[in-house]
Amino acid sequence: xxxxxxxxxPLCGLGCDDLAIEADGATTSPVRTACALADxxxxxxxxxxxxxxxxxxxxxxxxxxxxAERLGRSRxxxxxxxAADVDGIRAALSLAERIGATVDHGGSAALFRNLAxxxxxxxxxxxxxxxxxxxxxxxxxxxxxxPRHPRFxxxxxxxxxxxxxEGARRRVVFLGGxxxxxxxxxxxxxxxxEVPLAGGDLPDAIAAIRAALRGHGAEGPAAALATELRExxxxxxxxxxxxxxxxxxDLAIEAxxxxxxxxxxxxxxxGLPLGGMANAMGANQVCVWRTGFPLRTSxxxxxxxHDAGALSWEHHIAExxxxxxxxxxxxxxxDQNPDGPLILLCGTGEEPPTEPDVLIxxxxxxxxxxxxxFRGDAVVALRVGALVSRGLPSVETVLQGIEARIASVxxxxxxxx
Amino acid sequence: xxxxxRNGRVYDPAxxxxxxxxxxxxxxxxxxxxxxxxxxxxxEHDLGGRIVMPGAIDIHSxxxxxxxxxxxxxxxxxxxxTIVPAEGACLCGSGIVTPxxxxxxxxxxxxxxxxxxxxxxxxxxxxxxxLEMADIPIIDTxxxxxxxxxxxxxxxLARGERPETIRDYVGWMLTATQSMAIKTxxxxxxxxFKYNARRLDLDEAGPRYGLTPRAILTALARAVHxxxxxxxxxxxxxxxxxxxxxxxxxxTIGAAAGLPLHLTHVQFHSYDTExxxxxxxxxxxxxxxxxxxxxxxxxxxxxxxGQTVTAxxxxxxxxxxxxxxHPRKWAAMDIECDAGCGVxxxxxxxxxxxxxxxxxxxxELFLLIEDPWRVFLTTDHPNGGPFTSYPELIRxxxxxxxxxxxxxxxxPEASAHTTLGSIARExxxxxxxxxxxxxxARSLGLRDRGHxxxxxxxxxxxxxxxxxxxxxxxxPRMVFKDGVLVARDGRTVTxxxxxxxxxxxxxxxxxxxxxxxxxxxxxxxKAKHFAISDDEIRGGDGPVRHGARGQG
Ligand code: SF4
Numbered sequence: 001x002x003x004x005x006x007x008x009x010p011l012c013g014l015g016c017d018d019l020a021i022e023a024d025g026a027t028t029s030p031v032r033t034a035c036a037l038a039d040x041x042x043x044x045x046x047x048x049x050x051x052x053x054x055x056x057x058x059x060x061x062x063x064x065x066x067x068a069e070r071l072g073r074s075r076x077x078x079x080x081x082x083a084a085d086v087d088g089i090r091a092a093l094s095l096a097e098r099i100g101a102t103v104d105h106g107g108s109a110a111l112f113r114n115l116a117x118x119x120x121x122x123x124x125x126x127x128x129x130x131x132x133x134x135x136x137x138x139x140x141x142x143x144x145x146x147p148r149h150p151r152f153x154x155x156x157x158x159x160x161x162x163x164x165x166e167g168a169r170r171r172v173v174f175l176g177g178x179x180x181x182x183x184x185x186x187x188x189x190x191x192x193x194e195v196p197l198a199g200g201d202l203p204d205a206i207a208a209i210r211a212a213l214r215g216h217g218a219e220g221p222a223a224a225l226a227t228e229l230r231e232x233x234x235x236x237x238x239x240x241x242x243x244x245x246x247x248x249x250d251l252a253i254e255a256x257x258x259x260x261x262x263x264x265x266x267x268x269x270x271g272l273p274l275g276g277m278a279n280a281m282g283a284n285q286v287c288v289w290r291t292g293f294p295l296r297t298s299x300x301x302x303x304x305x306h307d308a309g310a311l312s313w314e315h316h317i318a319e320x321x322x323x324x325x326x327x328x329x330x331x332x333x334x335d336q337n338p339d340g341p342l343i344l345l346c347g348t349g350e351e352p353p354t355e356p357d358v359l360i361x362x363x364x365x366x367x368x369x370x371x372x373x374f375r376g377d378a379v380v381a382l383r384v385g386a387l388v389s390r391g392l393p394s395v396e397t398v399l400q401g402i403e404a405r406i407a408s409v410x411x412x413x414x415x416x417x
Numbered sequence: 418x419x420x421x422x423r424n425g426r427v428y429d430p431a432x433x434x435x436x437x438x439x440x441x442x443x444x445x446x447x448x449x450x451x452x453x454x455x456x457x458x459x460x461e462h463d464l465g466g467r468i469v470m471p472g473a474i475d476i477h478s479x480x481x482x483x484x485x486x487x488x489x490x491x492x493x494x495x496x497x498x499t500i501v502p503a504e505g506a507c508l509c510g511s512g513i514v515t516p517x518x519x520x521x522x523x524x525x526x527x528x529x530x531x532x533x534x535x536x537x538x539x540x541x542x543x544x545x546x547x548l549e550m551a552d553i554p555i556i557d558t559x560x561x562x563x564x565x566x567x568x569x570x571x572x573x574l575a576r577g578e579r580p581e582t583i584r585d586y587v588g589w590m591l592t593a594t595q596s597m598a599i600k601t602x603x604x605x606x607x608x609x610f611k612y613n614a615r616r617l618d619l620d621e622a623g624p625r626y627g628l629t630p631r632a633i634l635t636a637l638a639r640a641v642h643x644x645x646x647x648x649x650x651x652x653x654x655x656x657x658x659x660x661x662x663x664x665x666x667x668x669t670i671g672a673a674a675g676l677p678l679h680l681t682h683v684q685f686h687s688y689d690t691e692x693x694x695x696x697x698x699x700x701x702x703x704x705x706x707x708x709x710x711x712x713x714x715x716x717x718x719x720x721x722x723g724q725t726v727t728a729x730x731x732x733x734x735x736x737x738x739x740x741x742x743h744p745r746k747w748a749a750m751d752i753e754c755d756a757g758c759g760v761x762x763x764x765x766x767x768x769x770x771x772x773x774x775x776x777x778x779x780x781e782l783f784l785l786i787e788d789p790w791r792v793f794l795t796t797d798h799p800n801g802g803p804f805t806s807y808p809e810l811i812r813x814x815x816x817x818x819x820x821x822x823x824x825x826x827x828x829p830e831a832s833a834h835t836t837l838g839s840i841a842r843e844x845x846x847x848x849x850x851x852x853x854x855x856x857x858a859r860s861l862g863l864r865d866r867g868h869x870x871x872x873x874x875x876x877x878x879x880x881x882x883x884x885x886x887x888x889x890x891x892x893p894r895m896v897f898k899d900g901v902l903v904a905r906d907g908r909t910v911t912x913x914x915x916x917x918x919x920x921x922x923x924x925x926x927x928x929x930x931x932x933x934x935x936x937x938x939x940x941x942x943k944a945k946h947f948a949i950s951d952d953e954i955r956g957g958d959g960p961v962r963h964g965a966r967g968q969g
Contacts, residue, residue, distance in 0.1 A: 006943055017946050086548055087956075097508055119493050123748040127541070129940045130751045133568070134611060155941055162939050163568060163625070163754065234611065264736075268613045270751055288486045289518050289549045292496040292511030303502035304509050306493075372548060372953075379483050379752055381544035383946065383953065 003031065009038050010085070010329060010366040010384045012149050013276025013376025014128075014156075026390045028367060035150040041330060044367055047349030047390060052359040060360070064398060067324070067358045068405035070341045074322035076300060077101035078338065080313040083278035083329035083347075085371025085384070088395030089286045092326060095403045102298040102320070104313035105283040106331050110242030110275045112308050113249045115294055117257055124260050126236055126270035127377040128156045133163040137232035138172045139225070141256055142202060145240040145274045146183045149376070152274065153186035164233060173225060176202050195221045201248055206255035213262055229263045238272040276376030278329040285374055328362050328395045329373075345395055363392035419444050419452065420460045420900060422877065425469035428850040431858070431868035435847040441469060443875040446900035450871050464879055467894060470850050471869050472531025472876030474857040477651075477681055477716050478798040480521050480553065481535050481560075482546035484728040484758040487748050488515045488799070491760055492726050494744070506912050514725045514799040522554035523909040524805055529878035529893040532557035532866060532918075533804070536600055536651060536681065537730050539563050541753035541940075543594035544949050550917055551955045555903050557866070559918040561651050562594050563730050565601035565633050566608035568754040569935045575626040580639055581925070587640040588924030589932055593948035595919045595960055597861065598648035599641050600681075602730040603655055604633040607756050610733040617733070619655050619668050630655050631672045638676040644922040645965030647862020649677035649714070654686050657734045661690045663699025670706050670713060679860070682718025682797040684779040696771055698778045698835055704785030707792070714860060715786070716793035719779035719810055720772065721802025726762045729800065735759020754939060765802070773831030777824070783814055784840045789851040790859070807853075812887035814844040862963050863918065875900035917954050922965035 007019040019042070020032040026046040030039045051063035058066070071077055079096045082089055082105040096103045105111070117123070131138065138157060145152050153172075161168050170190055172179075176197045179187065197205050198221070208222035213230065217223065229235045237256050244252055256271055263269035275281070287295050293306035296313075309315070313334065317323055323338040328347035333356070341357035347364040365371030366384030371394070374381050393401075420443040427439045442449050452458075479485055489496060489512060496511040501520055503509040510517035516524060525533055538546045538560035550558040564570055564587065573586060587599060605623040606614075612624035619630050638650040654669045656662040666686040670678070680686065689699035707713055724743075729735055732749055739747045739761055748760040765772040779801070786792040794811070798804040813820050824832050832838065844852075858867020865874050877897040883889040892907030903911050929944065936944040951959040 006946070008946060015942065017943050090552070097503070115490065118490055118748065120746070122491065122742075122746040123487070123750075125749075126751045127753050129541075129753040129755075130611070132941060133754055133939050159938075159941075165625075233613070268611065268751075285486055285545065286548075286552075288489050289481070290552060291509070292489050292499075292515070292517040292520075293493075294490060299509065301502075302504075302509060304500050304511060306497070372544065374545070379539075379542050379545070379750070380942065381542075381548060382942075383544070383949075 004387050007387070008366065008382050008384045009041070010279065010373040010382065011037055011041050011277065013281060014149050014151055015375040015380060015382050016151055016155060017382070021387055023387045026388060028387050034154065037150055042367070044349065047361045047392060049349065049351055049359065049361055051361065054357060055355050060393060063358055063360045064401045064405060067343045067360070068402045070322050070343060070357065071099050071324060071402065072406040072409060074099060074101070074340065076320050078313055078316045078320040078323040079103045079326070080317065080323060080334060081106045081326040081331060082283040083327045083331040084395040085279065085365035085373055086282050086286055087371060088326065088328060088399065089283050091396040091399035093287060093290050095399050097299045098403050098406055100300040100302070102311050102316050103287060104295050104311065104316070105280045106313065106327070106334065107242065107277050107280045108284070108295050108312065111280055111284055112296070113241040113244070113253055114273050116250050116308070117253045121254060121257060124257065124264060124270055126272055127379050128375070131236050131272060132156045132159050133161065134234045135236040136161060136164055136168050136170050137228055137235045138170065139235065139237045140172065140174045140177060141237060141239040141252065143177045143240065143243040144174065144180045144183050145238070145243065146180050148240060148243065148277065149274055150182070153183050158186055158190060168233065171228070173228070175225070176205055195225055202244070202252040203248060203255045206252065206259050210259050210262060229269060230266055232267060235263060235267070235269040236272050237269070238274055240274040242275055272377070274376055276374060278331040279373040281376055281378050282372065282374035282381070285378065326395055328364055330364065345398060360398055361392055362398055363390070363394050368392050369394050418460070418900065419456065419458050420462070421458045422469060423461065423463045424466055425464040425879065426466055427469045427869065428846055429471060429869040430847060430851045431855040432870045441869055441877060443877070443900050446875050448869050448871055448873040448875050462895070468846065468880040468882050469869070470529070470878050470880070471854045471867050471873065472878055472896070472898065473529050473853040474863070474867055475525070475530055475533035475795065475804060476793045476857040476860065477536040477795045478533045478804050479535060479537060479728055479800070480533055480558070481549040482538055483542045484760055485515055487758065488726045488728045488760045491746060491748055492762060495724070506909050513805065514803045518549060518552040519554060522556050522915065526555040526896055526898065527904045527907050527909055528805070528807060528891065529896050530556060531876040531898050534558065534597060534861070535560040537561065537563050537602060538594065538596060539730065539752055539756045540567070540590055540594050541755045543596070544953065547595060547917065547949060547954055553915060554912045555898055555915055557915045557918060559597035561598040561600040562591055562596035563600050563602050563756050564590065565604035565637055566606065566756050568608065568939070569932070571605070571608060571626040571628055571633070574628055574633065574636055580636070580643065582928065583636050584640040584643045585924045585928035586932065587637065588644050588922050589928050592921060595917070595949045595954055597918050597920055598646060598651055599637060600651040600653065601634060601637050602653040602756065603657065603733055604630040604637070606630065606655060606733045607730060610736065610757070611751055615733065615737065617655060619665050619672070634669065635672055635674065638673055638678060642676050644924060645967055646920055646922060647963065647966060648860055649679045651679045651681055653681050653731060657685050657731060658738065660688045660696045662686050663689050663702055666703060667706055670710060673712070675712060677712045680713065680715045682795065682800065683715040684718045684720065684775065684782060684801070687778050687782060692834060694770060696774065698774060698781060700778045700781035701785060701836065704782055707786050708788070714791040714793070716795040717779050717782050718795055718797035718801045720765050720775045721796055721806040721809070722765050722767045722772070722776065723802065724762070724764045725799050725802050726760060727800040728758065728760045730756045730758055732757035732759045735761050767827045770828045770831050773827035774834055776827065777831060777835035777837045780813060780820065780837055781835060781840070784842045789848040790856045792852060793857055794853050808887045808890035811849055811890045812885070815849065815886045817841060817843050862920065914955070914958070916958065916961045918963060919960040920963045920965065
């Protein structure tokens, strides 16, 4: 039995590195996480399932043979999920290039709402440590992020404002959302208020603040918030794109960015997108540096094609002729099934809800093996460690094994060699 | 594996060879003395009088890290327009001004470059930069850690901590981030911008800490010197791009007070305010100061006409130039009580007075600075233009007629405002070999690179001696990296793995407690988790370590 202190959590992108986890044989159990998500994530036992091909128990080699055979003859495969560490993602991109597949992360929808705004108008954002030490006015746009990022307020908003002059106080305003009981508890001692949407939607509410900033529409909560932003030393406007209403999320984010930039001409103000569950940020970063494009990129025909609409996994899974789904960080299998075979690399060690063609249990970065994941602010890369040895291969090992098998037989054609 | 290069005309300035007809012998990736008679040669290349140089080294090129990925995403149109399909040994990729990692390694190697250094690695983003550099094939890499606006350093300085403490802090940070050198970017300015200061002059006290950029710069230059780092403090000064900044730059040189300094992309810091447009060349004044200050080196940061994207930790300056963005979009980040980044696309036009004069100022600097050991060929990639324009730049430096022809094409008033037309100097091949090989290796303390003496890494480049120097340097006949033929006639033929270089100075570890407390209380990451271990570098290969001056 071993108690691991100062464990880094790879799960939601907040990068907490103060967890205590107990390891006993093949079992890990949380001792101190202060987080319900992490509690579930770090509670692992011996894997309940082994590799399977067409529902029958197989060795790892047989499963990799079967995966290679199915992927090797595919012409438009999807490599999705990508809930893996950086080395796993690198291996996924190499395999995608080998077989001409399309890559996407299972949780990329939120990421692309933000990217659309970045690519249209640009981006003015900050990171967690700046928020913690410098931000005297935090505006949370939309729903409380606590369900997805349980320790956000505790770790990044509740601590003292160390880098502002003594006496500076922090205010938190929820615009169009309300703090949960947990959020309120974490924010005890911080001045918290709510500005409900006055009949309209989020983009309307932000437009009203922008108008007030320019001196139009002088009364009401929008005007008060405009004044607060103008008078703050360092305002931060945060949102969790995955929790915004699908329709109009882009518009709301773009409106936030415009508001940030208008305030930033007067005093300092930055945006803060929250997200990055299951290393979505890392998957995108590696894809950008390796290809020059974000996720939702295809390697078909030995070249690159990026299309944020048509190449999303939700679209492509219906059209692909084979799908490899990677969920080492426990995001689970896709909620749609491909027409062709599904090869599932699964990190939970538990029975998947429906039987894939090939099932390969893999290790989880941060539990079974060390690895790198990106924090949700896209700047900080974290190294997570190994806590137990359950004999599970890493995503990288499995994908390299599959790629080597495909490389050793003549290509089916169409793909890069 | 033994290789012999016969009948080459060798340019190896570090070993005093200029156009020396000689054979080069290589054993297992290293240059060796000629073997005794009867020794088996596995591979022989008769160079028939072709020119041989060591692999070139780029001392300042933004090739990896968060700001480059941000630039790639922002410049989506460029990437769609510049897709590189997989071909031969090369994987696919995209981008010219912000190429993807594979393209970066291949393009450098194809031009005879065997190393490039990322000059603006933020501590908080260093792990990302290293993960990304591991995916750059063939060439060697390394990063310079940005300090000077980090709240802990400013706090230590404001509290009047002793130079030894500052030295130890710098040593701790350099080691923890696996860096090769220390850079400062608009010292204090990035921090001041977080307190809403939009400008900070060299002798102006910044907010909160009350420190001047001069005080920060000199403290860092001293720490770098006391640690014995081979490369001097790498300085991106105050007031980048501001007309009249030539005075700031001269003051910055003065501030070093005898300590070694490297001023980077000095072209952007050599602007005077004469003439109707209040924008003129300060190149002659800067060159004169460089010529009389032997402890000073510079790289130019030449601009190249066309579309590019500027990416810098200097948020203060980038926020100021954002309204000039072309296309009209830009990105800015404040980062981790550490620094920041600003990404602003830009198109330099030869018919614009200001851009044309910037172009001329860069060339004036190259031509007026006398000592090629102290001026390096850079475009501050991609800020002045992509690194793939180096062959064109070499031609401009080596070929006066070509230079005059180009000068005749730029904005006429700009050409009237530069002395470029009257400068007769043409760089020699020996000077190019110094500026792109021997001098950067010496400046960085890379003892086994940048030369072809026994013990050197077998980074060997073979050129045809073409009168068109651009064509010559664009497509070397053969490029060997560590003894492996990686490119032939400007095409990659073998994709090898590069290495990452770091410096490991000695310092007093006791500073670790101060750093740990800062990380615990403010940064929200434990210092022990912030520190990057050797097995995280280059996919587990670990770094190539270099000692401080005087160490082994
Ligand atoms: S908040 Fe996020 S990073 Fe922190 S422990 Fe919970 S799941 Fe892990």
